[in-house]
Amino acid sequence: MLPALVRKTWRDDRLALIGWAGGVAAFTGIYASFYSQFQGAAELKQDALPQGMLDFLGIADMLSPAGYLQATIFSLVGPLLVLMCAITLAARTIARPEEDGGMELMLANPVTRASFAWQRVAAAGSALTGIAAIPGILLMIIVPWIGMDIPLSNVAAASAGLVALVWSFAASPSSLAPPPENGLPSSRSPVALPWPRTWPTPSAACSTGGTGCAGCHRSTTSSAPTRCTPAGTRPSFSPSCSSVRQPRPPESSCSTAATSVCRREAGGLRFPAATSTPTRNSR
Amino acid sequence: MPGRKTSDDVGMTSDIALLTEDLTKFYGQRRGIEGLSLEVRAGEVVGFLGPNGAGKTTTIRLLLDFLRPTRGHSTVLGLDPRRDKAALHRQIGYLPGELVFPGRDKAEDLLRFFAAARGGVAWAQVTALAERLDLDLSRSVRTMSKGNKQKVGLVQAFMHRPAVLVLDEPTSGLDPLMQQEFLAMVRDASVAGQTVFMSSHVLAEVQQAADRVAIVRDGQLAAVERVESLGKRAVRAVEIHFHDPVDPAEFSGLPGVSDVVVSGPVLKCTIDGRIDPLIKAAARHEVVDMLSAEPDLEETFLSFYYHGEGAGDASRAGA
Numbered sequence: 001m002l003p004a005l006v007r008k009t010w011r012d013d014r015l016a017l018i019g020w021a022g023g024v025a026a027f028t029g030i031y032a033s034f035y036s037q038f039q040g041a042a043e044l045k046q047d048a049l050p051q052g053m054l055d056f057l058g059i060a061d062m063l064s065p066a067g068y069l070q071a072t073i074f075s076l077v078g079p080l081l082v083l084m085c086a087i088t089l090a091a092r093t094i095a096r097p098e099e100d101g102g103m104e105l106m107l108a109n110p111v112t113r114a115s116f117a118w119q120r121v122a123a124a125g126s127a128l129t130g131i132a133a134i135p136g137i138l139l140m141i142i143v144p145w146i147g148m149d150i151p152l153s154n155v156a157a158a159s160a161g162l163v164a165l166v167w168s169f170a171a172s173p174s175s176l177a178p179p180p181e182n183g184l185p186s187s188r189s190p191v192a193l194p195w196p197r198t199w200p201t202p203s204a205a206c207s208t209g210g211t212g213c214a215g216c217h218r219s220t221t222s223s224a225p226t227r228c229t230p231a232g233t234r235p236s237f238s239p240s241c242s243s244v245r246q247p248r249p250p251e252s253s254c255s256t257a258a259t260s261v262c263r264r265e266a267g268g269l270r271f272p273a274a275t276s277t278p279t280r281n282s283r
Numbered sequence: 284m285p286g287r288k289t290s291d292d293v294g295m296t297s298d299i300a301l302l303t304e305d306l307t308k309f310y311g312q313r314r315g316i317e318g319l320s321l322e323v324r325a326g327e328v329v330g331f332l333g334p335n336g337a338g339k340t341t342t343i344r345l346l347l348d349f350l351r352p353t354r355g356h357s358t359v360l361g362l363d364p365r366r367d368k369a370a371l372h373r374q375i376g377y378l379p380g381e382l383v384f385p386g387r388d389k390a391e392d393l394l395r396f397f398a399a400a401r402g403g404v405a406w407a408q409v410t411a412l413a414e415r416l417d418l419d420l421s422r423s424v425r426t427m428s429k430g431n432k433q434k435v436g437l438v439q440a441f442m443h444r445p446a447v448l449v450l451d452e453p454t455s456g457l458d459p460l461m462q463q464e465f466l467a468m469v470r471d472a473s474v475a476g477q478t479v480f481m482s483s484h485v486l487a488e489v490q491q492a493a494d495r496v497a498i499v500r501d502g503q504l505a506a507v508e509r510v511e512s513l514g515k516r517a518v519r520a521v522e523i524h525f526h527d528p529v530d531p532a533e534f535s536g537l538p539g540v541s542d543v544v545v546s547g548p549v550l551k552c553t554i555d556g557r558i559d560p561l562i563k564a565a566a567r568h569e570v571v572d573m574l575s576a577e578p579d580l581e582e583t584f585l586s587f588y589y590h591g592e593g594a595g596d597a598s599r600a601g602a
Binding site: 003004005007008011012100101102103104105106107109110111112113115188276 | 347349368370371372373374377379381382383385386387388392396397399400401402465470494
């Protein structure tokens with residue numbers, strides 16, 4: 001039997017899930033079954049659009065069946081659709097119940113914080129995987145049915161790519177859920193949440209490659225927000241970080257590449273700015 | 284003296300349901316609760332009183348590990364709220380002060396979720412509670428009134444017969460009849476050996492059900508008292524309408540009477556302790572109407588503790 005919280009999460013989200021699944025299915029079905037009617041107009045459309053526009057829309061070739069599916073379903077609107085669904089649903093796992101207060105009663109059940117988080121994310125994640133798989137599943141039926149000349153393995157690969165995309169985006173809103181307002185860990189008690197309070201920006205995470213400033217993104221069990229500076233010392237100007245335009249870059253062994261993380265932490269910001277989309281995918 | 288313990292405290296953990304030692308929580312600079320040391324014995328009903336913002340909800344959230352203390356620690360049933368959270372919450376019935384239910388389920392489905400999450404609850408227990416509180420389980424919780432939501436909250440707190448009930452302002456939103464029913468539920472729970480820790484800002488409801496009250500103000504424990512000793516010092520505001528104007532001097536000298544204000548035929552005063560001397564004095568005149576109200580706890584009762592009287596067994600002269 002599945003944990004009660006997983007079932008509850010699905011039930012609470014059922015209307016949204018049905019709606020999104022229906023929308024994605026309709027979108028896929030309609031576009032794919034228009035293929036044969038569209039063939040006459042395809043060349044016209046492709047010629048009418050300038051190359052830059054075609055590139056922007058991700059249209060390589062509207063004439064071949066694979067190109068048609070790529071242009072219509074897998075390049076722009078399809079991913080957008082499932083990503084919108086992913087971000088909406090992922091934000092509901094922890095951030096929204098925390099905000100509206102519904103989390104208190106769910107946490108009052110005999111579950112640890114970590115298993116609460118996992119059950120919520122697992123429930124939303126499995127539902128999302130299902131929705132993201134809908135285009136692939138439908139195409140598996142439609143493609144042979146209307147006689148499109150594409151190997152089903154290619155359809156499966158494209159579909160898997162869509163699922164992976166959804167996973168990597170769904171992970172960010174759920175992991176970026178702010179910690180409960182009242183649950184801010186105090187200076188002495190260890191971080192209370194099962195997820196790290198700070199994510200490195202993608203650029204910093206990639207460029208440091210886990211070295212240089214590994215201490216910057218230590219998480220979960222460490223006490224207090226970790227910084228590059230040794231505990232208690234104020235960040236002060238240091239020549240080693242002078243390449244960064246910062247009046248007070250943190251003094252530490254940080255490589256300059258990692259200072260974007262360090263700077264945030266030293267400045268007291270807990271989350272990366274909204275513009276930087278941290279990719280914490282399911283690797 | 285804040286944090287005073289009663290003399291008959293027992294040091295055995297098995298006997299103590301809730302224990303806090305120097306429990307302190309600061310939200311940055313803002314104080315939640317400071318230096319709270321409190322013991323609640325198993326099977327006891329303790330009211331947790333204080334004005335808004337005194338730190339009642341903070342304390343309760345600390346006990347449930349929704350917050351982590353800045354300093355000090357607490358144990359519930361001898362367990363650590365943090366380390367043993369899952370095991371502990373099986374034995375705690377919790378009613379939040381701000382009740383928000385997850386989802387838009389019918390009350391019945393919501394309660395089935397709570398039952399399943401707590402490892403199974405006899406459904407007869409749920410229906411019995413719902414019947415007792417006159418609650419319609421077939422309605423969606425989203426569409427319910429505040430009072431009905433509160434009833435759902437009470438049902439989920441009581442349904443698994445927890446060893447400890449932690450209730451944050453349990454009567455808010457309930458009508459007087461249901462408040463009485465709730466207090467009866469608390470008494471039944473106490474008889475069954477369950478420990479009840481309930482916060483409130485209404486003295487009267489706590490007086491009816493609790494064995495002891497702990498009073499907090501400005502984040503600090505002001506007093507822990509047995510309810511019997513509270514009754515003796517219950518302060519009342521009395522207003523008497525006479526037929527003819529009266530002389531204030533007649534009343535101001537009476538034992539326990541203070542703040543005498545006379546405007547024409549209307550006498551207003553507060554009385555601490557026995558009301559008899561005032562009644563006898565008033566009976567010499569023709570009385571048209573008489574109102575006696577228990578004053579607001581926040582205004583009168585707490586100020587009593589803070590204006591030189593202190594806690595403990597000190598009682599006012601003449602009371």
